[in-house]
Amino acid sequence: xxxxxxxxxxxxxxxxxxxxxxxxxxxxxxxxxxxxxxxxxxxxxxxxxxxxxxxxxxxxxxxxxxxxxxxxxxxxxxxxxxxxxxxxxxxxxxxxxxxxxxxxxxxxxxxxxxxxxxxxxxxxxxxxxxxxxxxxxxxxxxxxxxxxxxxxxxxxxxxxxxxxxxxxxxxxxxxxxxxxxxxxxxxxxxxxxxxxxxxxxxxxxxxxxxxxxx
Numbered sequence: 580x581x582x583x584x585x586x587x588x589x590x591x592x593x594x595x596x597x598x599x600x601x602x603x604x605x606x607x608x609x610x611x612x613x614x615x616x617x618x619x620x621x622x623x624x625x626x627x628x629x630x631x632x633x634x635x636x637x638x639x640x641x642x643x644x645x646x647x648x649x650x651x652x653x654x655x656x657x658x659x660x661x662x663x664x665x666x667x668x669x670x671x672x673x674x675x676x677x678x679x680x681x682x683x684x685x686x687x688x689x690x691x692x693x694x695x696x697x698x699x700x701x702x703x704x705x706x707x708x709x710x711x712x713x714x715x716x717x718x719x720x721x722x723x724x725x726x727x728x729x730x731x732x733x734x735x736x737x738x739x740x741x742x743x744x745x746x747x748x749x750x751x752x753x754x755x756x757x758x759x760x761x762x763x764x765x766x767x768x769x770x771x772x773x774x775x776x777x778x779x780x781x782x783x784x785x786x787x788x789x790x791x792x793x
Contacts, residue, residue, distance in 0.1 A: 580659040580793055581684060586692035587753045589699040590775045595692060596663045598783045606655045610664040613646050614638065644674045651678060667756050672763055687793050689764040690786060694775040696750055703746045707735040
């Protein structure tokens with residue numbers, strides 16, 4: 580079973596990806612993880628990716644396509660995969676189709692976890708971090724003492740990209756990138772929209788209802 584998982588920042592995509600991967604024994608392929616791994620291992624791909632990322636530029640489609648193609652050819656993808664973070668654009672989606680066709684594979688389903696902007700803003704803007712690496716949320720996972728880390732007792736802080744204006748910008752960019760993809764996969768009869776405002780287990784149950792029919 581070959582799956583694409585779409586969803587804006589804060590939709591809970593990572594949580595559902597882990598549950599899908601474990602339940603259906605599929606490799607969870609995250610472009611972000613692959614890029615970081617290649618950079619850490621100082622591979623040729625990693626060196627090229629870092630040259631863009633270090634300047635705050637987007638990694639070009641050509642490089643991402645190469646990374647995805649190499650990953651999908653690995654043995655653990657022989658029975659299926661879960662793609663997270665790719666494709667993000669129509670050219671990337673077209674390239675994925677070519678990769679799958681060359682490998683005699685096909686895409687089975689695209690899951691889009693939908694959450695309203697107001698809820699996403701509440702989820703993302705409530706995150707608080709500590710210099711020790713601990714993470715909290717003012718609503719969903721508050722520290723025992725407001726503003727203070729449970730672990731090291733340091734003062735918590737809010738990342739710049741978790742502030743309201745930055746979040747709004749991230750959502751605008753996501754919608755600009757992803758809306759054409761939603762139409763693209765709807766026209767192919769592959770898209771299923773999941774209600775990401777439900778409880779985690781309820782969302783996963785809805786996802787299983789879709790996947791178990793494939």
